[in-house]
Amino acid sequence: MRLVAEGLHFSYPGGDRSVLANLSFEVQSGTSAAIIGPSGSGKTTLLSVLGGLLPPQRGLFRCTDDDGLDHAPADVATWVLQTVSLLPERSVRDNVCLGAYLDGTPRDLARERAADALAVVGLADRASEPAGVLSGGEGQRVAIARALASRRPLIFADEPTGQLDASTTAAVLDAFFALASRTIVLITHDETAAARCDIVWHLVDGTLVRSEAGQKVRR
């Protein structure tokens, strides 16, 4: 999925400043982009605009597949958000399977992928427990497993490793970047995570400035 943003402007209603100001970028299909920036610089807002959750006042954003067809972000993206939204009464496994079920993946296949994804994030032995008993960091790992188990070609991740320790972070990043055909937009404060991305941008004054260090390859 190739991503192109052109001239995005966004202000919150009643807000006196532009959070996004003439923001443009391009992410090639199957590559990853990190967006870093200080607290309040607009990273989450940008992700919400890209995902179609907030309409920009100006500009456009396109997700185009390898056949040149445009798609609504909601139809092709999977999310890993800072605020983890799990169904507390349902099992960890069911929470991971949810995205795959919604996309019509057969139950057995979804459960197989969920088992693989839970192993990656170190929660294989918690699959049958209700999600409501998990800690914050464990819940975040379930949200990551859900994204890994889905086969959507675009991942929007907002601080996916923020609550994880170093070894879990490394395992999660390995899993993310092993998904070679997926396009990833990763918001992070974590320099290690950003350094794994093909491009690194800083969000400065509502627009993206490419980092000189952001010329990395995935593995």
Ligand SMILES: Nc1ncnc2c1ncn2[C@@H]1O[C@H](COP(=O)(O)OP(=O)(O)OP(=O)(O)O)[C@@H](O)[C@H]1O
């Ligand atoms: N719903 C809202 N209504 C009005 N202003 C908002 C709203 N959400 C965010 N803002 C403001 O927009 C600006 C950007 O916020 P945003 O959450 O996008 O920043 P961020 O870079 O993701 O921050 P952090 O790293 O702390 O999560 C901030 O000044 C914030 O106060």
